[in-house]
Amino acid sequence: MKTICLFFQVHQPFRLRRFRFFDIGNDQYYYDDYLNESVVRKVANHCYLPANEIILDLIKKHQGKFKVSFSISGMALEQFELYAPEVLESFRKLAQTGQVEFLAETWAHSLASLKDREEFEMQVKMHAERIKTLFGQEPTAFRNTEHIYSDEIGAMVADMGYRVMLTEGAKHVLGWKSPNFLYANAINPKLKVLLRNFKLSDDIAFRFSNKSWNEWPLTADKFVSWINTIPPREEVLNLFMDYETFGEHQWADTGIFEFLRALPAIVFDKSTYQFSTPSEIAEKLYVVSAIHVPYPISWADEERDLTAWLGNPLQEEAFNKLYSLKDKIRNLDDPGLKKDWYYLQNSDHFYYMCTKFFSDGSVHSYFNPYNSPYDAFINYMNVLSDFMIRLNAALPSTSEEKELARLYQMVREKDEVIKKYEEKIRMGARKPASRKPAQKKVSSRKKEGTGTTRKPSGKKTGEKSASDVRKKSGKKAPTTGKSSGTRKKSSK
Amino acid sequence: MRVLMFGWEFPPHISGGLGTASYGLTRGMSTLSDVDVLFVVPRAYGDEDQTAIRLIGAGDIPITRKRLDIESFRKKFDYLEVASHLIPYMDPKEYEKIHSREEAGNKRFLHIDEEGRIVFSGEYGPGLLDEIANYALVAGIIGRDEEFDLIHAHDWLAYPAGIAAKMASGKPLIIHVHATDFDRSGGSVNPDVYAIEKRGMEAADRIIAVSNLTRSIVIEKYGIPPEKVVTVYNAVEPLEDHKPMGLRKGVDDKIVTFLGRITMQKGPEYFIEAAFRVLKKMRNVRFIMAGSGDLMEKMILRAAQLRITDRFHFTGFLKGDDVFDMLRMSDLYIMPSVSEPFGISPLEAMQSNVPVIISRQSGVAEILTYAIKVDFWDIDAIADSIYGLLNYPALSTMFKKYGKIEVDNLRWDESARQVRDVYYDVLNQGKS
Helix, strand or coil: CEEEEEEEEECCCCCECCCCHHHCCCCCCCECHHHHHHHHHHHHHHHHHHHHHHHHHHHHHCCCCCCEEEEECHHHHHHHHHHCHHHHHHHHHHHHCCCEEECECCCCCECHHHCCHHHHHHHHHHHHHHHHHHHCCCCCEEECHHHCECHHHHHHHHHCCCCEEEEECCHHHHCCCCCCCEEEECCCCCCEEEEECHHHHHHHHCCCCCCCCCCCCCCHHHHHHHHCCCCCCCCEEEEEEEHHHEECCEEHHHCHHHHHHHHHHHHHHHCCEEECCHHHHHHHCCEEEEECCCCCECCCCCCCCCHHHHCCHHHHHHHHHHHCCHHHHHCCCCHHHHHHHHHHHEHHHHHCCCCCCCCCHHHHCCCCCCCCHHHHHHHHHHHHHHHHHHHHHHCCCHHHHHHHHHHHHHHHHHHHHHHHHHHHHHHHHHCCCCCCHHHHHHHHHHHHHHHHHCCCCCCCHHHHHHHHHHHHHCCCCCCCHHHHHHHHHHHC | CEEEEECCCECCECCCHHHHHHHHHHHHHCCCCCCEEEEEECCCCCCCCCCCCEEEEHHHCECCCCCCCHHHHHHHHCCCCCCHHHCCCCCHHHHHHHHHHHHHCCCCCCCECCCCEECCCCCCCCCHHHHHHHHHHHHHHHHHHCCCCEEEEEHHHHHHHHHHHHHHHCCCEEEEECCCHHHHHCCCCCHHHHHHHHHHHHHCCEEEECCHHHHHHHHHHHCCCHHHEEECCCCCCCCCCCCCCCCCCCCCCEEEEEECCCCHHHCHHHHHHHHHHHHHHCCCEEEEEECCCCCHHHHHHHHHHCCCCCCEEEEECCCHHHHHHHHHHCCEEEECCCCECCCCHHHHHHHCCCCEEEECCEHHHHCCCCCEEECCCCHHHHHHHHHHHHHCHHHHHHHHHHHHHHHHCCCHHHHHHHHHHHHHHHHHHHHC
């Protein structure tokens, strides 16, 4: 059996708003609603809605033979709910056909797999549950953020009960081997691994509309003639790409939708290939060997490694600062902070800080709200600083508890002072200047004195006014309340 | 190939970027075996570094043996009034001089010493326009007497000299635009300076601009055909071994430095406003405005008005080693220029391992990657960048490490090679 595995990533980050340092401690909202909404609306109209419609038609037309799979990040799901509920509805329709598999991933489209197992597992669980409620499927296949994979991550995923995982067919991992086989995790062979055929995937995703490409224009016929040249023993062709390829990266007028519409029929007519979902493939095909991936790989940039997110000191710093908070978060029960915690883990924030200016700069600038990676870093760190303040306020450790208590006390004291002054103003209004000026002076001074005594807690009124006087006169004053009165006069 | 080059100043007698750039370029050219430079300045002091080139002062050329065509040049320039913003670079000493000399009035006669040489001050005084005219006069004589293949004139003060030499010799003229009056004046251009600049650009066979920013000003504001203007970026001299500092940092606070003439072009007010915003949020930082200029008093007043003078300091004009010491003390260098044709000073800061924030309206922003670029008017963005660099150490660590490498790769010999390519291009064009 020869089969094609069509997989699409659907993801939209919650992009941060411009958060200046003077907002730290003053503002708690971090997201650029306008930008996020307009991007989601735009991509929904250009891509998600028309592409879903075509796929639905194709599934109906080919009666059970055409199959696709999706991984929709939690961030995208939330934004669809907020800004484009009809997109969710159209995915639900796809789910109802039974020909579409939805994969699990991390809820926050995060890099948690690289840092913290507990956090990772929790996010995967969150995502899987949400997929179940939305689409009625319990995911059995897994796809990590940006196809990040290593032997250890695979083993972790296997432990969570997943049977198959998708990743990149990175050259430096495969060497002479072909991605067109079913592989298994090197630590736990129960987990099957599907590797992306990046040549044929990128012919569609990146090169489709490139007129200087010598294969332009790419038609479904031509594509099928290519896949027919794949040796017969190589059983699976993994075409993984961003769903935004259809209508957004490649605009509708490039003919990308026509390509999608024509492909299945030509595959069935002119080749022996079928379409399958990842879980079906894991079930039906035999594993040829284990794949050894000691260091994490991904599907990003030329290097196919982590350098797009964790390749420079800025990214490392932001990443480490963020995950230094994880223990605190675990004891937290504040839905607002939790939500921000997930949104801030989104891998895109780190992607924007990438300084590989030359080789992949253009891809990094796609929907990038920042002028420069430094700008992205500073903005993110400002937000993170504010988040840390809020987190510490919600969960004070011992030294901070004290500080906080002190601050609360200060606020209370100031309230009292304000009350006092208000009273004074009211009294002043009620009793106009009928009194003698001398008397008035004394009374007002008295009030000021008592007002200030509220500040330090344990001290008594008499002592305090004495120390006040000491400051005024610049001489050492006796501490008894009685003599302070005389000092007052002399200092006047 | 022999090049006759006209400049206005040459180290150590400089007051701004023009002298530094001309010097660097000629140093770079000395590495090229096929280019020989004769550099002319109005006044040579005799202590200039002549290892790279032959330097002559126009004041050393006797003119008595020629029939003087003084009138034609004088007519063109002698009606100019000297307005203070016309003067590109000024230190306090010269500022004083201008005030005291204004009284003397405009005397219109040619100072010639007993050997028939014109006396040049070589400074930016009220006699500037006379000097430019006289300089051109002598340039014409040099143009007739010296052997060379082409003429290269630096900035507007030397354009008339270049034109005169071209008229005398018929050799091609290249002018090098280090700045235009649009940069210096902040938009309110002196029409007479503009006329000199435009005349130079039109007379030139090719124009070298120090950045694409300047190139587009030359094309758009002076109406020069784009194919005539090429960009050659400036570079920076490698840092010499520097003795331990004379000045010492006496505080633990972070230091953020602005270093340059305090004039409208450099955007000092944006620095103060940004400092004010940063000081509202953090205290362990001090801001230094080093330099002097016509806006200095206004800036001191503004700082006082904002009540930040306990954290915002003015050093006045810094000279020589003090500049390096100031840079080495700094944790951050900022150049919020409103219009900066190139801007060598951030490169010098980066050589001293100081992270930089530069305005996007500067030529140097076109070639630097390890620097934060902001719009000069975006005070919030400047403040945010300052805060970020001081509070998130990963950023400054990265800038120090990679910025140094980046700036070490900006070498004058590379710029000189590009200028040489322009020379050959112009000479070949003349032949065909």
